[in-house]
Amino acid sequence: MKYKDLIESMTLEEKASLMSGKDFWQTQDIKRLGIPNMYLADGPHGMRKQAAAADHLGLNPSLPATSFPTAATVANSWNVTLGEIMGTYLGKEAVAQNVNVLLGPGINMKRNPLAGRNFEYYSEDPYLAGKMAASFIRGIQSNGIAASVKHFAVNSQEERRMVIDTIVDERTLREIYLTAFEIAVKEGKTKTVMSSYNKLNGTYTNEHPHLMQDILRDEWGFDGVVVTDWGGNNDRVAALVTGNELEMPTTNGETDRDIIQAIKAEEIEEKVLDENVDRLLDLIFTTAGDKQDAEKEIDFEAHHDMAQKIAEESIVLLKNTEKILPLDKNKKVAVIGDFAKQPRYQGAGSSVVNPTKLDSTLDLLKEAGLNSIGFEPGYNRYGKKNKDVAKKALKLAKKADLVLLYIGLDEVTEAEGLDRSDMKIPDNQVQLLHALHKVNPNIVAVLSSGAVVEMPWISKVKGLVHGYLSGQAGAKAILRVLTGEVNPSGKLAETYPLHYKDTPSYHHFPGKEVSVEHREGLFIGYRYYDTAGVNVRFPFGYGLSYTTFEYTDIHVDTEGVTFTITNTGDVPGMEVAQLYIGSKSKEIFRPKKELKGFTKVFLNPRESKTVTISFDDKAFRYFNVKTNKWEIEEADYDIMIGASSTDIRLTGVLFIEGTGAAPPYEKERLPSYYSGKANHVSIEEFETLLGARVPESKWNRTKQLGYNDTIAQCQYAKGRFARFAFRLITFSHWFLRKIGKRDTANLIMMSVHHMPFRGMARMTGGIMNMPMLDGILMIVNGQFFKGVRHVLRERRQMLKSR
Structure with a gap:
């Protein structure tokens, strides 16, 4: 141990105290020994x-x-x-x-x-x-x-x-x-x-x-x-x-006492605690730094500029019919969409940032050199329909040569603690798009969302730029792509299916009660779509450019793959070349292809570069469940270089010697996995893959509720008060959504409805402890008065002990 002497000078109580937080964000300190938080x-x-x-x-x-x-x-x-x-x-x-x-x-x-x-x-x-x-x-x-x-x-x-x-x-x-x-x-x-x-x-x-x-x-x-x-x-x-x-966070010493009691009762050895303390001390001392010399002043303008550069390189051009992009600055542009005024630039929940500044599209149109004839929000960003707002947008669109339409998902649709109910963008935005297309078919859509959406409306736009959630400088970055100051080079890091029902986990997401079964196994994302032959809207690794790239001269050996990329267009650009590998053997089921390397190359017009992507320890391996280790199957392997998972430009074949492990599966018992069509696997086949029985996925509605049951399960609790509380929570959620308070409704689902009872003690910073929670559970399970007395008694005891 690195800090053996220091640990030996600590009391058992001091060691245990380091194992949980001091408050919501800070760890415990021990001033006596010079241990900072x-x-x-x-x-x-x-x-x-x-x-x-x-x-x-x-x-x-x-x-x-x-x-x-x-x-x-x-x-x-x-x-x-x-x-x-x-x-x-x-x-x-x-x-x-x-x-x-x-x-x-x-x-x-x-x-x-x-x-x-x-x-x-x-x-x-x-x-x-x-x-x-x-x-x-x-x-x-x-x-x-x-x-x-x-x-x-x-x-x-x-x-x-x-x-x-x-x-x-x-x-x-x-x-x-x-x-x-x-x-x-x-x-x-x-x-x-x-x-x-x-x-x-x-x-x-x-x-x-x-x-x-x-x-x-x-x-x-x-x-x-x-x-x-x-x-x-x-x-x-x-x-x-x-x-x-x-x-984390603090439990006000409650779980520290659990550790102390376990050691005194000889349930665990004190050296287990010492080893944990030693690792924590190493983190504390190696990250403490010299606070006196810390750089207190940050050049936030320089950081904003870097945020813009990162956004520019991450924006994905998905459609560019008739080369409508880059925008012709002489054409009259109607800017429509609430996101143009107030950008959608980050997610919601624990990662929300208070930005140092925030670029807005409307404020930057003049700087971008666009001939804007006006702006209309066009829709309510939270989905409410408003015919008057839409009419004003249509009136503006009729006067323009081109419509720049900002659409996407709002802040309360994508949030920590909640899953989306569908893959659609709000219907009021889609209806607006269809109406706009009737009066002006020259539409370039700018999409803002942090996740995949369905696009049945895509035929109504000639250009589609996906900014994802591009941060505080994203608005300017997107405008620079639209005007051609930046040549887009982003490529999708996820597949966009045509319909949600096409996704491999469609039948088993989310888990609603006890468990969620990953029956699709290895076949998530492009591993499923490409292997099962399912058509998609946009494949993994897809993204357009304002120039074109040619791939030639592939050479494959045991070290890696070398090839040449040429910019065959008229503007500088960056290309992401992707290495995929697929085994020709059918003895062990595998996806048709898997990403095993990539590189991003900048090229001036007509410039060529020779590129090498080396094989690493993950290139050919698979995990063998019988030997319980990584193995390599002896086989011929397809070596594929692509501009996306479906746009393979160069191919080669390489024979690889294996590690000699026997195949771990009986092929005839796993037909879905060997075909790759693993989107609707039976429980029997999944149990064969799992090597065990699949546990019951439904709640046991006859048992008493305990620490790890959730507030949602109060719907079948024995206590009348608990059932009433559940109905009240459910009604509150419905009512808040009805009156447009979706963010508050979401909070109820996230921090109340799906919260396990133990969360009342673990997430309240010591306001409630586990003995008090025992009283709450008595109330939930039908012992109302006994439970209330228990809660009050334990609270008095907790306050007295402090």
Whole structure:
């Protein structure tokens, strides 16, 4: 242990006190021994250090900070250097605000387009997500502070996220849901990992020995700190044993006493606590820095400019019929859409940033050189229909040569804690688009959203630019792309299906009660669409440019693949070349192709460059569930270089010697997986893949409710008061949505309806403890008066003990 002498000088109580927070964002300090506290802050795309009373959901304002593009946006740049630069800038702002740990990046896989936090995650592909995350982490940590990669692991939905049991087979777990984390740990050298709320195959992730010990610590060699998501602790002693050092936020010493009691009762050895303390101390001392010398003044203008540059390289051109873009500055342009006035530039929830400044399209039209003849909002951004507003937009559109239409998803549709109900943009926007097309067919749409949307309306636009959530400088970045000052080079980091029903997890998302089954296995995103032959709107890796690129002269050997790219157009541009590999063998089921490398190349007109993408340790491997390790299958492999997953420009074949492991499957028992058509797998076939029985997915409505049951389950509680409370919550949610208070309605669902009872103690900073919660559960389970007496007695006892 690094800090053996210091730990030996600490009392048992002092050691235990370090294992949970001092308050909502700070860790405990021990002044007697010179151990400072740490400050942790949200920061996947910008600092969120709150100035007012602390909370986890972004309700209170934070100190001004640069709002950079979100992870879903930056992933479209496919530029790891840019990711590292963004991390460096974020780290500087963290240091200036005396933050030790920046809680990001988020790298959960985009299993389903409706997952409410997709805007905060990079991709549906683990290789791309891992590489982007590793670069981001290196940038943050270059400032002497820590990044915290999250949420570990398989946190694929927001509904019931604090208790949902994720059922996934071992191979899928390793190849799809853990690979990005592996890259973040091994290549990014992340100092902290945040555990997820959910269970994994029956065990909470921060108590999961296989996940936390076998894989994270032993296999990957992670020697940093694991911190819980806020309120994400179930059994503190079990979590400590698996190496979960830090529980956040504070429990006012309640879980510290659990640790002390377990040691005194000899349930665990004190050395387990010592090892956890040692790792936490290393994080504290290595991120403390010299606060006197910290760079307090940040050049926010320079940071704003960098946010603009990152956005410019992340914007994706999806359609450009008749070369309507770049815009002709001589043409009369009607600017329509509420998002042109008030941009949609970030997500909602714990990652909300208070920007240092915010660009607006309307304020920048003159600077961009556009001949704007006026602006009309056209629609209500939160979906209410207003015929008068639409009529004014149509009147303006008739006078213009071209309509610049800003559309997308609003702030309360994409939010932490909630999943979307569909893949559509609001109907009032779609109706406006159809009406505009009748009076002026020259429409360029600018789309703002952090996740995939359906586009049945796409035939009504000639140009489509997707800005995603492009941060505080996004409006100017988009205008520079529209006018041709910037040649778009972004490519999609996720697939856009034609219809939601086409998605591989359609039948098993979200898990509504006890569990969510990942029956599609490996076949998420393009791995499914390309293998099963399902047509999509836009494939993974797709993006247009104002120039064209030619790929030639492929050469493949055991080290990698070399080829030439030429800019065959008339303007400079950047191209993202993508390496896909697919096995020709049919002995082990695999997707048709998988991303195994990429590079971004800048080329002047008529310029050619020779490019090499090397093979790494992930190029040919698969996880063998019988040998319980990574293996390589001896086979011929298709080596594909593409401009997207479906636009393959060059191919080669390479024979690879294998490790000799026997195939782990009986082919005839897994027909869906061997065909790749894994969108509707039977429970019997999934159990064969899983190697175990699938647990019951429905609530047991006859049992008494306990700590890990949710407020939603009060609908069948034995206590009349609990059932009334559930109906009141349900009515409040309905009523608030009815009167247009969707953000407040969302908050009820997120922080009340789906909250487990233990959250009352874990998320209230010590206002309620677990003995008081026992009384609440008595009330819920039909013992009203006994429960009330118990709550009052335990509260008096808690206050007295303090």
